[in-house]
Amino acid sequence: MAGTSAKLGSHQPSRSISLPSRLHPKSQKIEAQLNKLKTEWDLSFSSRETPIGSDTIQSGLTALTELYASTKELIHSPLTQQALLQNHSRKTMEETLDTSIGLLDACGAARELLLGMKENVQSLQSALRRKVVGDSSIESNVQSYISFRKNARKEVAKSLKALKTMQKNNLFVHDQDHYHHLQPLQMVTKVLSELSTIAISIFGAIFVFLSMPKVANGWSLISKLVPISSEKGQKIFNEVGSVDISLFSLQSQLRKNETKIDVEIVRRRLESVDVCIDGLESRLDCLFRCLIQHRVSLLNLLTP
Template sequence: MAGSFASPCLHQPVRSISLPSRLHPNSQKIEALLSKLKTWELSFTSMGSPLGGETIQVGLTGLAELYNSIKELIQSPLTQQALLQHQFRKLVEDTLDESIGLLDACGTARHLLLNMKIHVQVLQSALRRKGRDHSSIESSVQAYICFRKKAKKKDIIKSIRALKTMQSNVVAFDLLQADLHLLMVIKVLRELSSVTISVCRSLFVFLSVPAMRTKANGWSLISKVLMPVTFAASDRGQKMLNEVGSVDIVLCSLDGQFRKDGAKIDVQMVLRRLQALDGSVEGLEGGLECLFRCLIQHRVSLLNLLTP
């Protein structure tokens, strides 16, 4: 339903794409979903603290709902006839090319979340084991930190840059030649591309934390290294970080103590951080899996336009 997901910042004004409601029965629902996602996008770029897993899940849920609503519009005979006009066939072809990049981004994110979940569960097991072996915990901590550093340097920064490039390459068309229905479809496809890129980017920003706020684009790509911050190792400091950053900081702090041969482990505090991250990862995996299926179905619908 159009009102089934909420935004943390609903008071901000959002430009409506003003779809003509008489042209398709789903147009009002599509407009409402797009408006909510644009509001969510504004909250993503203006938040004064790192994005949490719950915020990203809101975006993923709303995006999947939007794709399902647009599916009927794309498959309507009127849309099929309109988009196959010579000058607008390229719109379908470019959207198909873009879908490959979005599927690649989803695949990368799924891989990162799966590996993060595995590392978190290994750590939880080591910390809960009776007669805890510090060498086993130290090994698990170092494996997690190594995974995070490699993921940031390789997959996360590459994906964020690719998504930024996709956003800047949104195709422009001569709308003067379009009738009202085609105008609506073009606007919907443009907005859908933009908001999908934004939701995917928000997921990688979530995974890149700790990050520094910048005035230019909301967030820097990533911090170069995982820097242990003493105050953030406490539960009080966790409020300044999301679930990913909270675990990064406490494990880096713990690793530093191991290296000094003076590790004092607050097991329950570390387990709380890991449990919060594990829960977020599980929720994001579900939302990402749903989005992945929607992208596949959307691609099939567009391919059917080219090969009726």
């Protein structure tokens, strides 16, 4: 997954676009939003030595939602509609409509994974709160969470593969020097295609964030390097990966029937990831509604 995430999370060096104000009164605002998101999102991945955290992804989702809301006005611009009647770039706009389905699927898949994770996290938190020495419910809940994470890994791999295909099919060309030489509809489709490129990258980051840490030499080695009583795991892995590490270590302790088990680190990491899930869920919900409205706008534009 690491190789896939690197491809999804990286862009070619980006140049600022420049939309003519005649396209829409708010075109300059849209231009500024898009260029700002491109710059911030590119920088968030450059020379990154640690996995991307939830805060960066949440910021990206918020900015992406705002941009999709803004482009709705661009799509309904009289110049855009007039150009469509003249059949300029209609095929490209139809392909943009197809891409919108893939983005909705990716958003829906991420929401499902987060929902499943939230349920397992809350079950674990409940079991740890009523912790009693020898209580088998803790080990049972830990095993359920680990099993869920292993199954989720398959869904993550499938979603990343779909995003990679979408990325290849996206028709945006990174040379942005010729916006002023394009027809209005071509400008719109180029903006939407570039926006799709960023959306694919952000969704890719979400799925990588939700994936299990890839460990070549097994979890036993990681448990030794990052013991459950240490906070190093939070620095080496993202919030989700840190919980995985802690639970594999806790599971090992439970199986050895160790009497002194400190679950405070696990509790804190579960609380941290629970907060992350809430933040990601709320932003994905907003984006999902925005993507639906975006698709409806495209359908209305293309439907006589």
